[in-house]
Amino acid sequence: ERRIIAVMNQKGGVGKTTTALNLACALTLSGHRVVAIDLDPQAHLSASLGGPDPLRDPGCKGIDQVLIEGTSLSGASQEVRPNLHLVAAGARLGEMESLSSGRSRDGAQRGFRLRDALDRSFKSVDVVLIDCPPSSSLLAMNALFAAQEVLIPVSSDYLSLHALSRFMAVIQHVEGAIKRNITRWLVVTRLHERRRLAREVRSKLMEYFQGQVLMTTIHETVALAESPSFGQSIFEYRNASRGADEYRALADDLLVWRTC
């Protein structure tokens, strides 16, 4: 049974791309077939996997073609690692951000383009992971309308915790509009073990969102910040590191629904 998981949080810089990158690779290393979709016009997931990057190739194509012109998802993807297909952002994805996700018939239809594309392609993969931009634009709507689950990285700081209840309300609003539930998972990221604030944020999360916080916490370690600059996952860059161990364990948590 295919799982479609959007990696999302309107709060910026919490580790969405880092999580999408390393989770996708951890899942393939344990034998799962994965499709990673880069829904952020910054194309950071694409760049982190060494894939098509609008910075170096201004004409590159990807999910932008699927959403703007209706190309098929499989036609817009490429196998970047064994068992891992990437649908890159493409150079024109930013055009989708400025379109309205308003109430007009046209606006409403635009929100379902990713869902419709996933209905036609990649039906036999195990997991689809969608990396999202830090905004509530039309791209975010496409992710929420397509996904059955949302993985929410929350960095261990006050503003990240503050932003969470608003984001949960956005998800709830979408559930009302599409008349089905979206399973929510939280993962604590960028934890600074020695900071009192970080430990407090983590225990607050476990209290407010019991049963939804995945067991593994991801600590702040420099190797996780370095690997994207080489177009590599943490497993290729420094396999014997805390970051690699933690993302392997997080992949397992997600597969067996292991929460705190």
Add this chain to the structure above:
Amino acid sequence: ERRIIAVMNQKGGVGKTTTALNLACALTLSGHRVVAIDLDPQAHLSASLGGPDPLRDPGCKGIDQVLIEGTSLSGASQEVRPNLHLVAAGARLGEMESLSSGRSRDGAQRGFRLRDALDRSFKSVDVVLIDCPPSSSLLAMNALFAAQEVLIPVSSDYLSLHALSRFMAVIQHVEGAIKRNITRWLVVTRLHERRRLAREVRSKLMEYFQGQVLMTTIHETVALAESPSFGQSIFEYRNASRGADEYRALADDLLVWRTC
């Protein structure tokens, strides 16, 4: 002569709110009259100053009223510290994000609402600082159309550096549309002194953007992450700290145009 400065970067979590908060307060401590505008629906600048917060007060008003209903800026503000007026985000600011900033007459007009409001209010203050969300929505357009200067916090990591050229292109595009220049300042934030990657990112910034990087670098220190949770600036929370010294120096850099 009033300066209107947008604190912006589409890359999330680089320290936009932390910089807007502490810069606004540093400028008032050296006797300048400042207006801080919270243009992020997450209302993080408002919360960090202990101002109206949609989380605690779902009916609170602020810049949302100005942009949606045309209320005056001064009517929507409150003096939160001596010499510092805050125009909070307000509970309805998110509604502006889903409106299109497209080419239609209506879309184009919506982009100038903040500029028009600033033409009518706060003409005699020294500095207007606008904290922006990490997206390129209609709110970002309102900030760029209103601002004469853009202050771009860049955290010392690879993805933040990667995102910069795309953001610079967005600014250039807006300059073409409004037929005037926008002065750009960069500030290196969240520097981890001991990380080789951080030092490399910083020297690359100074090479690529000579004359635009402000002299003071802001280091990653826990007090800067803690102060917002108390609704305080770094000067109220821990005045004798590295973070307080650095934001005081950064305010001076901005006032005298001191770059590397």
